[in-house]
Amino acid sequence: MLTIYSDDKLLKRKKLLFDKAGIIVNFTAVVGGTYVEKIVVQGGNRLSGSIKISGAKNAVLPIIAATLLATTPSTLEEIPDLEDVRTICEVLGHLGVVVTKNTPNTLTIDSSNIISCEAPYELVRRMRASFYVMGPLLARENMAKISLPGGCAIGTRPIDLHLKGFEALGAEILLGHGFIEAKAPQGLKGARIYLDFPSVGATENIMMAASMAKGQTIIENPAQEPEIVDLANILNAMGGRIRGAGTNIIRIDGVKELTGACYAVIPDRIEAGTYMLAAAITGGDLWLENALTEHLKPVIAKLREVGVVIEEDVTGVRVRGNGPLKAVDVKTLPYPGFPTDMQAQFMALMTVAEGTSIVTETVFENRFMHVDELKRMGASIKIEGRSAVVEGVKALTGCQVKATDLRAGAALVLAGLAANGQTEIGCVHHIDRGYDGLVEKLKSVGASIQRVGR
Numbered sequence: 001m002l003t004i005y006s007d008d009k010l011l012k013r014k015k016l017l018f019d020k021a022g023i024i025v026n027f028t029a030v031v032g033g034t035y036v037e038k039i040v041v042q043g044g045n046r047l048s049g050s051i052k053i054s055g056a057k058n059a060v061l062p063i064i065a066a067t068l069l070a071t072t073p074s075t076l077e078e079i080p081d082l083e084d085v086r087t088i089c090e091v092l093g094h095l096g097v098v099v100t101k102n103t104p105n106t107l108t109i110d111s112s113n114i115i116s117c118e119a120p121y122e123l124v125r126r127m128r129a130s131f132y133v134m135g136p137l138l139a140r141e142n143m144a145k146i147s148l149p150g151g152c153a154i155g156t157r158p159i160d161l162h163l164k165g166f167e168a169l170g171a172e173i174l175l176g177h178g179f180i181e182a183k184a185p186q187g188l189k190g191a192r193i194y195l196d197f198p199s200v201g202a203t204e205n206i207m208m209a210a211s212m213a214k215g216q217t218i219i220e221n222p223a224q225e226p227e228i229v230d231l232a233n234i235l236n237a238m239g240g241r242i243r244g245a246g247t248n249i250i251r252i253d254g255v256k257e258l259t260g261a262c263y264a265v266i267p268d269r270i271e272a273g274t275y276m277l278a279a280a281i282t283g284g285d286l287w288l289e290n291a292l293t294e295h296l297k298p299v300i301a302k303l304r305e306v307g308v309v310i311e312e313d314v315t316g317v318r319v320r321g322n323g324p325l326k327a328v329d330v331k332t333l334p335y336p337g338f339p340t341d342m343q344a345q346f347m348a349l350m351t352v353a354e355g356t357s358i359v360t361e362t363v364f365e366n367r368f369m370h371v372d373e374l375k376r377m378g379a380s381i382k383i384e385g386r387s388a389v390v391e392g393v394k395a396l397t398g399c400q401v402k403a404t405d406l407r408a409g410a411a412l413v414l415a416g417l418a419a420n421g422q423t424e425i426g427c428v429h430h431i432d433r434g435y436d437g438l439v440e441k442l443k444s445v446g447a448s449i450q451r452v453g454r
C-alpha cells in the first residue's frame with residue numbers, strides 16, 4: 001500500500017525526536033518510504049567560480065560518536081549540513097546526550113548524562129555509521145546493544161573486524177534478535193589487534209573503545225585514512241593518548257577519563273574530489289576553497305593523467321579542464337590509494353573521455369550500481385568481474401535516472417552536467433546523506449541545476 005506522508009506530519013514526528021536532542025532539522029516528503037524529490041540538471045554549462053568545501057562527512061560521524069566518551073561538553077566546528085549528521089545526532093539524543101546547534105556549522109555535545117546504551121534498528125538501518133557508538137559506549141559504560149547494521153547497496157559490509165577487536169579488548173559479544181550486545185563488566189583491557197583488512201570503521205571503533213581501556217592497545221594494519229587521523233586528534237584533545245594514526249601501526253594508551261574538547265573537522269576530500277571532477281567534465285575552471293590537496297593526491301594524479309590542469313595551494317585547489325579528456329585506468333584501494341568513494345564519479349568522467357578505461361573496484365564487492373544508470377544516459381560500460389570497461393562516447397544524453405547510493409548519485413549529477421538535454425535524478429535522499437548544499441554550490445558556479453518536489 002502506498003503511504004503518503006505530508007511534510008507537516010513528518011516534520012512533527014521528526015521534530016519530537018529532535019527537540020529531545022535540541023537540534024533543528026528540515027525533512028522532506030516521502031511516498032511509501034521513497035523520497036519524491038528530484039535533482040534536475042540541464043547539461044552543457046561550463047562551470048566557473050569558487051566553491052567552499054565543507055567539513056568531512058566521514059570524519060564528523062566518528063567524531064560526534066567520540067564525544068560520547070567525554071564527561072564534559074565538546075564543541076565541534078566545521079559541521080557539514082548533512083542528513084547523516086542529523087542521524088548520528090539523533091542516535092546520541094536517544095542515548096541521553098544533549099546536542100545543541102549553536103551556529104549553522106557548530107554543535108555543542110553534552111554527554112555527561114548517558115541514559116541508554118541501546119541504538120535501535122530504525123536509526124542504525126538509516127545509517128551504518130550509527131554503529132560507531134558501540135566502541136565509546138563499551139569504553140564508558142562497559143556495555144552496548146546496537147542493532148545489526150545489515151548490508152547495503154554497495155555490498156554486504158560485515159562488522160566482524162569491529163567485533164573481533166572488541167573481543168580482543170575483553171568484551172563478551174552476544175548476537176540475537178537482530179542485535180549485537182557487548183559487555184565488559186570488568187572494563188576493557190588493552191590488547192594487540194591485527195586487522196585482516198584495514199577497515200576504516202573497525203579502526204575507528206577500536207580506537208574509541210581502547211582510548212579508555214586499561215593498558216596499551218596496538219592496532220596492526222589499521223586504516224590510514226585522514227579521517228582516522230582526525231579522530232585520533234580529537235581523542236587526544238580530549239585527553240587521550242594515541243600515537244601513530246595515519247601510519248600502519250597505532251598505539252593507544254588507555255586513560256581513566258576523557259573530557260570535552262573544542263575541535264574543527266577536516267575538509268571533505270570526497271566532496272572536493274567530486275567538484276574537481278565537475279570542473280573536468282564541464283571543461284570548467286573551479287577554485288575549491290578549503291580543499292586539502294595533501295588528502296587528494298591519488299585523485300589529483302589521476303586527473304593530471306586525464307589531461308586536467310591542477311594548481312595546488314595551501315588554501316585550496318584550482319582545477320581547469322584543458323581540451324579533450326583522456327581515458328585512464330583506475331583501481332580503488334585503501335588510503336593512500338584511489339578512494340572507493342570517488343570510483344562512481346570517476347567512472348562518470350570516463351564515460352565521455354577519449355578511449356577505453358578500466359575501472360577496478362577492490363574495496364567493496366558490489367559498488368557498480370551506477371553502471372546501469374550511466375548506461376541509460378548513453379554510456380558504454382561492460383562489467384567484467386570487479387572491473388568496469390568504459391568506452392568513452394562523444395556525448396551522454398539526459399534522461400530519468402535514480403541515485404542508488406550516495407556516490408552513485410554524485411556520479412549521475414556529474415554525468416548530467418555534461419549530458420545533452422535534461423537529466424532528472426531521483427532518490428536524492430542518498431545525496432543528502434553526504435553532500436552539503438550540492439545544488440546551491442553547483443548553481444553558484446554556473447550549473448543549471450535545481451531541486452524539485454519539495
Ligand SMILES: CC(=O)N[C@H]1[C@@H](OP(=O)(O)OP(=O)(O)OC[C@H]2O[C@@H](n3ccc(=O)[nH]c3=O)[C@H](O)[C@@H]2O)O[C@H](CO)[C@@H](O)[C@@H]1O
Pocket residue numbers: 057058059061129155156157158159160161162163197198199200201202223227340341363364365
Ligand atoms: C562513514 C565512513 O567513514 N564510511 C567510509 C568507510 O566505511 P566502512 O568503515 O564501512 O568501510 P571499511 O573500511 O570498514 O570497509 C572496507 C571493506 O572491508 C570490509 N569489512 C569491513 C569491516 C568488517 O568488520 N569486515 C569487513 O569485511 C567491508 O565489507 C569492505 O569490503 O570506509 C569506506 C572505505 O574507504 C568508505 O567507502 C566509506 O565512505
Ligand SMILES: C=C(OP(=O)(O)O)C(=O)O
Pocket residue numbers: 057058128129154341406407434
Ligand atoms: C559509502 C559511503 O558512506 P557510508 O559508509 O556512510 O555508507 C560514502 O561516503 O561513500
